[in-house]
Amino acid sequence: MTMIYFDYAATTPVLPEVADAMLPYLTQMYGNASSIHSAGREARAALHHARDTIASFVGCAPSQLIFTSGGTESDNMALFGAAAARESDGKHIITSQTEHHAVLHACEQLEKRGFEVTCLPVDPTGRVRLEDVRQAVRADTILISIMYVNNEVGAIQPIEQIGELARANGILFHVDAVQALGHLPIDLSRLPVDMMSFSAHKLNGPKGIGALYAAKHTKLEPLLYGGNQERKRRAGTENIASIAGFSKAVQIIERNMYEMQQKMEKLRLEMVTGLEQLLGQDRFVVNGPKAPAERAPHILNVSFPGVSTETMLMNLDLEGIAAASGSACTSGSLEVSHVLKAMQLPDEIMRSAVRFSFGSGTTTEEVNIAAQKIATIMGRIRNY
Structure with a gap:
């Protein structure tokens, strides 16, 4: 059975061109970028090229990019680094x-170290209210951290307005853009953002x-010590092969980002329309913002009242369809998503939510098959 994959928000397959770009740095050009001999210079040249490529894509200077092990480390570096520097x-x-x-x-860890954290509520679509941010600002506020695109419901946050508010009050602004990169245009030369996290x-x-x-003015205490890599901000031998792969992935998405946005929007509409035709509008609920300007097109969070998230996911998996709950898994049982809780959705909506996320390999045929399988599952469970 060929798997139909609807979990691109969790991870995506490495494209063949990306793997090809990585391979030479795993087999032939294996030098350490900190070495001064020719093998090291070769690796360093690849590092500079990748940094230039990615920086150009997001609209910043190459010197403003720090390579990390992924989104989690980038987020941690921003929060712990900025908190320590501005304590x-x-x-x-x-x-x-x-x-x-x-x-x-x-x-939570920063709170244990004596910091005070205000966690803002969101509206029923998952978006932060600018007025709530404004009211939360205090004289001792040093950092605001708000994600660009929510990974569970696709809500796009008002980053520019929050950034302008932060800048007006001398507060550092960090944005987790892991789900935004490649799906939304990012131009850091004009966005009022001091730190932004990415993942390949x-x-x-x-x-x-x-x-x-x-940003150049942003002071960060490093998380890692031991070397002068990344301008002394992130010690450790650079992962040249993966950095080259990151760069190639950016080059590919830069060529066709608009077309991909249109494709994702079409797939999302196809899925919703298919469910409406097969189930009826009263048998499912789409969670998150409805307006295209307020949501990312590649994430579709749907609740199926009467069918638990776990039941739906298991049945989909048996049909060869991979989707997600978007929530943590503890001791083998799914917990209600903290995102849906924050949106204050009805209990039956929270406990029946499934996240479908689309990517470069998703086809209209797969979406139609999934809608039909969901209808079959719903009918089978309802008549059980």
Whole structure:
């Protein structure tokens, strides 16, 4: 059975061109970029080329990109690094209840170190209200961290307005853009953002490589010590093969990002329309923003009242369809998503939510098959 994959928000397959770009640095050009001999210079040249490529794509200077092991490290570097560097200015941090756990758990650790964290609520579509941010700002606020695109419901946050508010109050602004890179245009030369996190494996690049943008004025205490790599901000031998793969993935998405956006929107509409025709509008609920300007097109969160998330996911898996709950898995049982809780959705909606996320390999035929399988599953369970 060929698997139909609807979990691109979790990870994406490495494209053949990306794997081809990586292979030479695993087999032939294996030098350490810190070495001064020719093999080291060869690796260093690849490092510079990749940094230039990715920086150009997101609109920043190459020197402002710090390569990391992925989105989690980038988020942690931003929060712990900025908190340590600005501790003398204050100990108050603002974030939201729907952030990725890489931010929320980092904030919990910072609270144990004496910082105070305000977790903002969101509206029923998962978006932060600008007025709530404004009211949360205090004289001792040093950092605001709000994600660009929510990984569970696709809500796009008002990043520009929050950034302008932060800048007006002398507060550092960090944005987790892991789900935004490659799906939304990002121009850091004009966005009022001080730090932004990225990860390669969300756009058909390899796992284990990411980056943190840090504006020139941003002071960060490093998480890792031991070498002068990444301008002394992130010690450790650079992962040249994965960095080259990250760069190639960016080059590919840069060529066809608009077409991909249109494709994702079409697939999303196809899925919703198919469910409407097969189930009826009263048998499912789409969670998150409805307006295209307020959501990312590649994420579709749907609840099927009367059928638990776990039951639906298991039945889909038996049919060869991979989807997700978007929530944590503890001791083998699915927990209600912290994102849906924060949106204050009805219990039956939260406990029947499934996330479908699309990518470069998704086809209209797969979407139609999935809609038909869901209708069959719903009918079977209802008549059981």
